[in-house]
Amino acid sequence: xxxxxxxxxxxxxxxxxxxxxxxxxxxxxxxxxxxxxxxxxxxxxxxxxxxxxxxxxxxxxxxxxxxxxxxxxxxxxxxxxxxxxxxxxxxxxxxxxxxxxxxxxxxxxxxxxxxxxxxxxxxxxxxxxxxxxxxxxxxxxxxxxxxxxxxxxxxxxxxxxxxxxxxxxxxxxxxxxxxxxxxxxxxxxxxxxxxxxxxxxxxxxxxxxxxxxxxxxxxxxxxxxxxxxxxxxxxxxxxxxxxxxxxxxxxxxxxxxxxxxxxxxxxxxxxxxxxxxxxxxxxxxxxxxxx
Amino acid sequence: xxxxxxxxxxxxxxxxxxxxxxxxxxxxxxxxxxxxxxxxxxxxxxxxxxxxxxxxxxxxxxxxxxxxxxxxxxxxxxxxxxxxxxxxxxxxxxxxxxxxxxxxxxxxxxxxxxxxxxxxxxxxxxxxxxxxxxxxxxxxxxxxxxxxxxxxxxxxxxxxxxxxxxxxxxxxxxxxxxxxxxxxxxxxxxxxxxxxxxxxxxxxxxxxxxxxxxxxxxxxxxxxxxxxxxxxxxxxxxxxxxxxxxxxxxxxxxxxxxxxxxxxxxxxxxxxxxxxxxxxxxxxxxxxxxx
Numbered sequence: 001x002x003x004x005x006x007x008x009x010x011x012x013x014x015x016x017x018x019x020x021x022x023x024x025x026x027x028x029x030x031x032x033x034x035x036x037x038x039x040x041x042x043x044x045x046x047x048x049x050x051x052x053x054x055x056x057x058x059x060x061x062x063x064x065x066x067x068x069x070x071x072x073x074x075x076x077x078x079x080x081x082x083x084x085x086x087x088x089x090x091x092x093x094x095x096x097x098x099x100x101x102x103x104x105x106x107x108x109x110x111x112x113x114x115x116x117x118x119x120x121x122x123x124x125x126x127x128x129x130x131x132x133x134x135x136x137x138x139x140x141x142x143x144x145x146x147x148x149x150x151x152x153x154x155x156x157x158x159x160x161x162x163x164x165x166x167x168x169x170x171x172x173x174x175x176x177x178x179x180x181x182x183x184x185x186x187x188x189x190x191x192x193x194x195x196x197x198x199x200x201x202x203x204x205x206x207x208x209x210x211x212x213x214x215x216x217x218x219x220x221x222x223x224x225x226x227x228x229x230x231x232x233x234x235x236x237x238x239x240x241x242x243x244x245x246x247x248x249x250x251x252x253x254x255x256x257x258x259x260x261x262x263x264x265x266x267x268x269x270x271x272x273x274x275x276x277x278x279x280x281x282x283x284x285x286x287x288x289x290x291x
Numbered sequence: 292x293x294x295x296x297x298x299x300x301x302x303x304x305x306x307x308x309x310x311x312x313x314x315x316x317x318x319x320x321x322x323x324x325x326x327x328x329x330x331x332x333x334x335x336x337x338x339x340x341x342x343x344x345x346x347x348x349x350x351x352x353x354x355x356x357x358x359x360x361x362x363x364x365x366x367x368x369x370x371x372x373x374x375x376x377x378x379x380x381x382x383x384x385x386x387x388x389x390x391x392x393x394x395x396x397x398x399x400x401x402x403x404x405x406x407x408x409x410x411x412x413x414x415x416x417x418x419x420x421x422x423x424x425x426x427x428x429x430x431x432x433x434x435x436x437x438x439x440x441x442x443x444x445x446x447x448x449x450x451x452x453x454x455x456x457x458x459x460x461x462x463x464x465x466x467x468x469x470x471x472x473x474x475x476x477x478x479x480x481x482x483x484x485x486x487x488x489x490x491x492x493x494x495x496x497x498x499x500x501x502x503x504x505x506x507x508x509x510x511x512x513x514x515x516x517x518x519x520x521x522x523x524x525x526x527x528x529x530x531x532x533x534x535x536x537x538x539x540x541x542x543x544x545x546x547x548x549x550x551x552x553x554x555x556x557x558x559x560x561x562x563x564x565x566x567x568x569x570x571x572x573x574x575x576x577x578x579x580x581x582x
Contacts, residue, residue, distance in 0.1 A: 123415050123418030124414050125418065126418035127413070127419070130418065130421055130462060130466075131458050159488075165469050167422050167423070174465070174481075175421075178456050178481050180456075185485040187480065187481065187483070187485075187492060188480065189480040190469050190479050192469070194447055194471075195448065196450075201450075
């Protein structure tokens, strides 16, 4: 069993990006610039946003954090997006989800100009990815693909089972893994809450990607011997023994499953850091195009 | 075994559309209007286009056929598209594929205004479909879903195996069958040319959708007892006994497979007529929005 060390690979990716940033600056260009819109004070959102801003600083990116109270009106938010769309000093921006209930996510996401949509959430980026055209690939699936690539995981002709069909992980993962490229060319099965014979389906996975948000859901009896397991779950589980009162756990029962795997990602330190690194990667792509 | 009679269901769908058209006209509106751009003289393309124009006439749609020689320049084609985009008397239009080699398909498809893209090929329509948002669903997958619905085929929790990963059939079929709706909520597997254990995969299909363009590829030993089989293939096979020198055959060996099925589509008379009817359905949707 080999650990796919997302923390280490993310560090490597960020170092590569930092080198490119330094070159850009020494060639007289401004550094890439990412803006993050954060609404309200969801603790998980704040944690993610802080990690993104910190990663920007570590790689030499400029970053802007735009914080708004939870009662911000949709029209004010859309106006802010319009300003960011037009701001020539900005390469990309994201709106941290979830949004307050009075704001319609769909309208907000579609307002972002696709060339700055470094989260890859705009329908035109989703569509282009599906069609195999040049587009921003959203950060979590993009980070997973990068991780598989850096560990040279064989994918062609393998059966990839994706647990979960969410718009931000399951659905795009399925598209990416079946593409006619590397990583890709997998037979892909998407399983979800309505799947009947889930264990049987999971056992077919040469590559198993768990993205259902249920702590320790995937157990050893559901995993094929020698499988590659990618754990996308980041679940907070109450834990009185920890100072903060909880611990993070994935969708996979790591202790039980890992002995059967050829490769497996840990939680934390697997997909999470890759997601942030891939967001920087997307911002760098946007910056290159803008140059 | 029950035949899913695409010809009969398409007729029914077209009759429903014709009734609505008659109402529109009696309410003082113009009928829906579809334009078709045909370039060159590919015999298959001509056949399809003629069938589409004929279907328009039969349902009371206005139709326009814009024919161009194969040497038309890309810029002239794009200019024509711009005119159709702006034409207020037109609800939708399609460009019959394939295009001559000197014209880039991607550029042409992205030039069509999404609100008139009744083929559903524009990346923004593909993306919206993937995200479960309101969009044009392209005619072949849309027609198949309609056929399953009219035959009340159970889909929830079923395992749907899609053979083929093309942008116009396999990929969108996979998205539609896994959606959280009816028809949908299937566990979905996409298999293709790189799939290793194809027979084993196919045998899992409660619903098997064959879209690989290989005549009689799916044989009885690959099909689960009681499966629902949808044959998307339209292959021309040489046949000296026919006046025109060929016969049409699907991707499924109908004679061998059909006795094992609960439902199966024939070729011809299955998916083909549904595709045309669904194009009219999309044009009707566009016309309703424009009204």
